[in-house]
Amino acid sequence: xxxxxxxGAGPAKLPEEVLxxxxxxxxKYGNSQISVMEMSHRSSDYMKINDDCQQFVRDLLNVPDNYxxxxxxxxxxxxxxxxxxxxMSRTGSADYVVTGTWSAKAAKEAAKYxxxxxxxxxxxxxxxxxxxxxxxLDPNASYVHVCFNETVDGVEFPYIPDVKGVPLVADMSSNIxxxxxxxxxxxxIYAGAQKNIGPAGVTLVIVREDLLGSPLPITPAxxxxxxxxxxxxxxxxxxTFAIYVMLEVFxxxxxNGGIKGMQTNSNTKSDILYNIIDNSKGFFxxxxxxxxxxxxxxxxxxxxxxxxxxxxxxxxxxxxxxxMLHLKGHRSVGGIRASIxxxxxxANVESLATYMKEFQEKYSK
Ligand SMILES: *Cc1c(COP(=O)(O)O)cnc(C)c1O
Numbered sequence: 001x002x003x004x005x006x007x008g009a010g011p012a013k014l015p016e017e018v019l020x021x022x023x024x025x026x027x028k029y030g031n032s033q034i035s036v037m038e039m040s041h042r043s044s045d046y047m048k049i050n051d052d053c054q055q056f057v058r059d060l061l062n063v064p065d066n067y068x069x070x071x072x073x074x075x076x077x078x079x080x081x082x083x084x085x086x087x088m089s090r091t092g093s094a095d096y097v098v099t100g101t102w103s104a105k106a107a108k109e110a111a112k113y114x115x116x117x118x119x120x121x122x123x124x125x126x127x128x129x130x131x132x133x134x135x136x137l138d139p140n141a142s143y144v145h146v147c148f149n150e151t152v153d154g155v156e157f158p159y160i161p162d163v164k165g166v167p168l169v170a171d172m173s174s175n176i177x178x179x180x181x182x183x184x185x186x187x188x189i190y191a192g193a194q195k196n197i198g199p200a201g202v203t204l205v206i207v208r209e210d211l212l213g214s215p216l217p218i219t220p221a222x223x224x225x226x227x228x229x230x231x232x233x234x235x236x237x238x239x240t241f242a243i244y245v246m247l248e249v250f251x252x253x254x255x256n257g258g259i260k261g262m263q264t265n266s267n268t269k270s271d272i273l274y275n276i277i278d279n280s281k282g283f284f285x286x287x288x289x290x291x292x293x294x295x296x297x298x299x300x301x302x303x304x305x306x307x308x309x310x311x312x313x314x315x316x317x318x319x320x321x322x323x324m325l326h327l328k329g330h331r332s333v334g335g336i337r338a339s340i341x342x343x344x345x346x347a348n349v350e351s352l353a354t355y356m357k358e359f360q361e362k363y364s365k
Contacts (some may be wrong), residue, residue, distance in 0.1 A: 005348045008326035009151055010174065011194040013343040018248045029244075034184060036244045041237050049244050050078065050233060056250035063183050063206055070225065071233045071243055072203045076102070076173040076192040079203060080109035082218040082223035083145065083169055083188070086215045088114035090142035094300060095119050096168070097135065099157075100150025101332060102171060110145070113216065126153040128289040132161055142265045143167040143187055143207055149175035151195070152289050152330040156301030167211055169357045175296050176204065177253060178342060179263040187211050195296075196341045197253075198246030201239040253342065262342050269340045269349040270295040276356050287335070301335040306363055312336060315359055324352055 006013040029036045032045045039046050054069045063069065063269060072078065082107075084197040088094060092113035096107035107116055119135045137144065144163040147157040160182065161168065167187025176191035183189070188207045194200040205225065212226045221227050227235050253262060274293060277284040277300050285301045302311045312335060319327050331337035340349055 004323035004325055005344070006325050006353060007338045007340070007344065007348075007352070009195070009330065009337060009339040010192075011200050012196070012341050014245075014254045015249065018245065018252050021242045021248060022245055023166050037241045039240065041240055043233060045241055049240070049247055053243055053247040053250065054233075056247060056254070057204065057206070059254060060177060060250060061181070061183055061206070064320055066209045067183060068209060068212070068225075068229045068245075070205045070207070070228045071238055071246075072205055073201065073222065073239055075194075075200065075203055076190065077105070077109075078223060079171070079190045079205070082108040082219075082225070083143070083190075084110040084216075085219040085223055086225045087143050087167070087169070087188075087211060089214045089216050091140050093117060093138065093141055095138055095144040095163075097144065097146045097161070098122075099129050100147060100151055100153040100155050101330070102152065102173070103145065103147035103362060106145055106147065106171060114142070119144070124174070126150060126155055127287055129155060129157065129292045135161075137163060137166070137169060139164065139166065141166050141364035143169045144286070145169045145171070147171040149173075149294055149296050151294075151297050151339075152333060152337075153263040154286075154294040154297045156294035156296065158292060161343070167208070174339075174341075177259055177262060177295075178266050178296060180259050189285070191240060193246050195339075196343075198249050199242050201242035202246060204246075265346060266295045266340070268346050269344065270298060272346075272349050272353050273298045273338060273356075274342070276353055280356075280360055281364075283364045284356065296339060296341060298338045298340060299329060299333070299335060300329050304363075304365075311363055314363070318359065319355060322351075322355060324355065327352075 027035055057069050094110060095117050097119045098104050098107055109315060110116055117138050119137055120130055144166050148170045169188045170186055172189050173192040174195040176196055178196060191204045193202045207225055215224050277286050302315055304311045308314045316328055327336055327338055329337040338352060
């Protein structure tokens with residue numbers, strides 16, 4: 001069916017089977033005779049979607065019993081505020097590990113609500129994660145915030161940092177459900193859905209129970225984790241349709257090998273592209289340290305020009321003529337970025353690989 005491949009960074013490609021099924025159920029959901037979009041969030045049909053969705057998260061990610069799962073609105077950006085609002089009262093300060101564009105934004109937002117300690121030296125070129133032995137962690141921090149995958153810069157944590165007992169908070173907006181992880185190592189995990197697990201509009205939050213209960217008094221109810229846990233994500237009208245589609249994506253992940261299946265595919269897909277980059281004799285250049293290169297957002301540069309213009313522009317134009325869309329790097333960094341989330345298949349990535357090889361053959365001097 002699809003004759004194009006969407007390599008966009010987000011909102012991103014959804015599994016075609018999911019879209020087709022959503023289309024099939026769009027007007028009349030199950031036996032309800034109405035659309036999910038028209039349904040009360042207090043109805044038994046919607047309650048089941050809400051509960052199933054939580055259960056799928058718990059089962060797919062092996063979430064321990066002492067963690068709660070909630071669905072909020074406002075994207076990853078709302079969580080940049082919600083995290084300090086809910087956790088800063090512990091000690092009044094928090095550690096931020098800034099490894100890219102998104103964690104820099106998170107730190108800036110948090111500074112409105114408390115004292116921020118920047119764990120790493122300041123930089124505006126995000127190409128590496130400095131060795132953890134050099135991190136200036138504050139043992140008295142309320143929490144340590146990391147961005148597990150920097151979507152713009154292509155920098156991903158290959159390991160879970162040991163932050164010595166301080167709660168670890170991770171933005172997994174662009175790599176949630178792409179690799180197996182020990183959830184018990186985290187205090188809180190959050191992810192806007194629109195990269196790997198659904199449409200925009202819902203943010204998945206997994207939070208350790210003992211961290212609840214002490215939000216700053218100014219915390220808005222919509223961002224209050226304690227309130228939303230207590231009300232089972234039904235304190236106010238949730239983004240019901242987005243949550244329903246997310247549940248369909250979870251079912252798709254389960255039937256495609258679960259998180260292990262996603263991880264195997266991610267390794268295969270990212271290896272294909274990085275191998276081409278590494279074997280291109282400098283034609284394609286990765287700007288990120290090999291050890292922390294993202295398996296989700298493969299960023300690279302092509303320098304030089306030809307009679308048709310800058311090679312990067314020629315590359316993007318040729319790609320879109322072949323139906324390979326949205327490969328342009330983020331406007332703040334330029335270059336090329338191939339986002340290869342769960343719904344992008346190995347075959348899709350092979351098509352891109354073939355094009356890259358042909359492009360190099362044609363344009364390298
Ligand atoms: C996309 C993204 C965000 C921002 O998400 P919004 O839904 O636009 O607020 C935050 N963090 C990361 C890692 C992202 O990829």
